[in-house]
């Protein structure tokens with residue numbers, strides 16, 4: 097009986113620890129909020145900055161519930177969705193997970209801020225029919241990003257006491273405005289992933305004249321947002337930057353000018369998720385404004401003999417027709433196996449397999465765990481050496497390298 101009780105106790109402790117370690121990639125707690133002098137009245141509930149960016153908003157004032165997907169032309173606008181920060185004001189939130197400068201983050205972007213903004217220009221998106229195929233974005237002369245009187249800066253802290261700023265040039269009102277749901281081609285589908293940033297180098301003129309449905313596809317499942325790279329933080333005069341941050345501060349300067357009304361409205365902030373080496377490769381090799389259909393591992397946009405997956409793992413160029421790609425040349429010594437990879441393929445899943453037989457009787461088994469590779473880099477190549485375990489029994493051991501399939 098006593099044993100049963102202690103088992104139940106440990107189970108409930110396990111449940112508790114799971115709850116405590118659940119990580120949310122957005123703000124989970126308001127630490128402080130000072131509206132400042134010019135914050136919009138009504139928009140002063142700081143809890144509206146917690147959680148993910150808004151998925152659905154209201155078609156108009158008569159709606160009791162959100163009934164239309166947020167799109168880059170129709171931003172969330174309700175008191176329950178945004179908090180306003182005016183001159184001299186600030187908002188400090190605690191993130192639901194650590195924020196780091198992870199090299200596996202897309203485009204180097206680590207943090208996303210979702211302010212109130214939208215693509216402006218000629219024409220109105222009809223939020224009642226909410227059909228993005230019927231709307232063409234403004235042309236290059238008239239396309240804009242709503243940023244009227246918006247100003248502010250982002251700072252980060254590890255402990256909530258010492259703050260580090262992004263440069264003043266890193267303002268909020270950058271592409272892309274929030275997208276709430278994925279456009280499936282025929283309907284609004286699942287909520288977008290607010291941890292997947294857009295390419296920070298896209299410009300408004302890249303988007304000019306684009307159909308809204310096409311633009312939504314370019315988000316590639318992400319929610320948009322203004323990206324910040326921790327590598328851009330202003331380092332302290334002495335000491336070094338923390339490697340991990342937990343707090344985000346958004347503040348609006350008081351410019352001392354009674355004629356201006358600087359402010360910013362915030363929907364959410366999120367922590368970017370790492371992505372696969374293959375996804376990062378596509379982000380380098382393909383333009384963001386091009387159709388994402390060309391980026392799948394199976395695709396072969398230039399119709400040479402190699403899929404994108406082969407191009408990625410064998411140093412190919414997915415835009416150039418090639419007749420041959422690199423293949424690993426293996427050298428074996430008594431205790432290690434070596435091969436060379438193009439540097440761009442350094443993270444491709446080449447795995448080492450072993451078999452005691454060759455030919456029909458071969459039984460190739462992936463070494464588990466894989467031997468720890470020692471890489472040395474020269475020019476654009478990686479020379480990789482893998483220690484080979486001593487064979488357990490007498491006889492011959494054969495090895496081969498295998499390129500695994502995409503996940």
Ligand SMILES: [Ca+2]
Nearest residue numbers: 197204325326
């Ligand atoms: Ca970064």
Ligand SMILES: [Ca+2]
Nearest residue numbers: 144145177363
């Ligand atoms: Ca919000």
Ligand SMILES: [Ca+2]
Nearest residue numbers: 396400402403
């Ligand atoms: Ca190809």
Ligand SMILES: [Ca+2]
Nearest residue numbers: 413414416418
């Ligand atoms: Ca090629």
